[in-house]
Amino acid sequence: MTQTAIAASSVSYKDLGFVNTRSMFDMAMKGGYAVPAYNFNNMEQLQAIITACVQSRSPVILQVSKGARDYANATLLRWMGRGAVEMMKELGKPVPVALHLDHGDTFELCKSCIDYGFSSVMIDASSKPFEENVALTKKVVDYAHPREVSVEGELGVLAGIEDDVSAEKSHYTDPKDVEAFVKRTGVDSLAISIGTSHGAYKFKVKPGEKVPPLRFDILEEVERRIPGFPIVLHGSSSVPQDYIAMINKYGGKMEGTAGIPEEQLRQAAKSAVCKINIDSDGRLVMTAVIRKVFTEKPGEFDPRKYIGPARDALVKMYVEKNEKVLGSAGRV
Ligand code: G3H
Ligand code: 13P
Ligand code: ZN
Numbered sequence: 001m002t003q004t005a006i007a008a009s010s011v012s013y014k015d016l017g018f019v020n021t022r023s024m025f026d027m028a029m030k031g032g033y034a035v036p037a038y039n040f041n042n043m044e045q046l047q048a049i050i051t052a053c054v055q056s057r058s059p060v061i062l063q064v065s066k067g068a069r070d071y072a073n074a075t076l077l078r079w080m081g082r083g084a085v086e087m088m089k090e091l092g093k094p095v096p097v098a099l100h101l102d103h104g105d106t107f108e109l110c111k112s113c114i115d116y117g118f119s120s121v122m123i124d125a126s127s128k129p130f131e132e133n134v135a136l137t138k139k140v141v142d143y144a145h146p147r148e149v150s151v152e153g154e155l156g157v158l159a160g161i162e163d164d165v166s167a168e169k170s171h172y173t174d175p176k177d178v179e180a181f182v183k184r185t186g187v188d189s190l191a192i193s194i195g196t197s198h199g200a201y202k203f204k205v206k207p208g209e210k211v212p213p214l215r216f217d218i219l220e221e222v223e224r225r226i227p228g229f230p231i232v233l234h235g236s237s238s239v240p241q242d243y244i245a246m247i248n249k250y251g252g253k254m255e256g257t258a259g260i261p262e263e264q265l266r267q268a269a270k271s272a273v274c275k276i277n278i279d280s281d282g283r284l285v286m287t288a289v290i291r292k293v294f295t296e297k298p299g300e301f302d303p304r305k306y307i308g309p310a311r312d313a314l315v316k317m318y319v320e321k322n323e324k325v326l327g328s329a330g331r332v
Contacts, residue, residue, distance in 0.1 A: 011115070013119035017086070018097055018098055018099045018118075019098055020098060020119045020149060020150040021035070021100070021188060025189060029228060033328050034273050034274055035274060035276075036276060036326050037275050038063060039282070040064070040068065041071050045311075046084055048282075049062065049318055053318065054095055057329060058326075058329050059328060061275060064081075064102060066101075066104070068102075078116050081097070081099045085097055099119050100121065100122065107140055110140045111140075114149050120149060122153075123137050123140040123153060124153075125137055126154035126193075130181075137151070137185040137187060150189070152275075154190070154234075155178060156173030158197050159197040173192040173193045173222065175222045175225055179226055192218070194216070200257045200259070201258070202237075211259075213264060219272070220271075230274040231271070231274065232275040233276050235277065237278050237279065237280035238260055238261065238325075240317075243284045266327070281321075285310065285313050286307075289310040290306050290307070290310050293309055294306065
């Protein structure tokens with residue numbers, strides 16, 4: 001099913017109960033932590049993200065990719081996001097929630113999301129030449145800012161292949177470009193490439209071998225050039241090896257996987273990095289638990305009995321990320 005139609009009538013994110021990322025990032029910068037940006041495509045992922053962030057008292061950025069909109073239906077996803085906000089209110093323990101378009105690749109898609117009530121969008125023109133990236137990003141900013149929607153831009157290219165994100169080789173961000181990009185586009189945050197990449201196969205390493213460290217020197221130079229400006233890290237899953245082992249134990253085949261070590265993400269979260277994107281880790285946890293249930297209970301056919309345990313494991317993982325890696329727990 002494909003559904004990326006432009007909204008018939010627009011609605012402001014404020015009426016849906018979302019916030020933009022500005023005050024979130026101000027607080028994260030001052031507090032030396034990063035706001036989690038978790039992707040969702042279905043109800044159980046959304047429930048897990050919200051439950052974990054309410055439980056750990058963390059602000060949260062709910063990320064919807066183009067692929068998620070195509071998979072789940074754009075209208076349904078928007079109302080699911082709103083439903084999550086209403087659910088939190090009913091529980092009496094709301095936390096700030098931004099609804100964010102992840103890796104928007106055209107002006108039309110960003111506009112559609114803004115009209116649909118997103119409070120934040122990413123325009124990812126990082127694979128285009130610098131001048132084209134500036135022009136397209138500025139066009140999105142010019143539409144978003146009068147509506148108080150925040151905009152994330154990107155400089156540098158991350159490697160990794162997913163539904164709608166694909167690049168064979170990464171190009172580190174050139175710190176010399178960042179001042180001009182930020183000034184000329186007016187973006188609210190900047191995603192940079194310092195060695196992270198998308199997916200579960202971030203580095204080619206043999207068992208027991210260490211992964212190469214992130215380029216903190218680039219991050220420091222970026223911070224020196226645009227002090228106090230919110231930086232975003234994509235491709236920040238850690239690819240937990242216990243879940244990889246579980247996937248393989250219960251019939252899966254994932255070999256040579258490696259992610260970003262938590263210690264490096266902790267270090268990044270204390271710097272100008274205000275937003276850390278995690279999607280693959282959620283996919284791995286869900287896959288591992290569902291495989292385990294299928295193997296141990298081959299007669300099970302009620303989806304609640306296998307997606308439910310996966311959702312519980314997701315909650316635990318997101319709480320741990322907020323508490324032990326991003327430092328966003330207890331900030332609300
Ligand atoms: O960075 C990309 C996200 O993990 C979204 O992936 O395009 O497969 O939904 P997707
Ligand atoms: P991972 O694939 O490392 O989870 O990255 C997700 C991401 O960057 C979403 O934009
Ligand atoms: Zn990404």
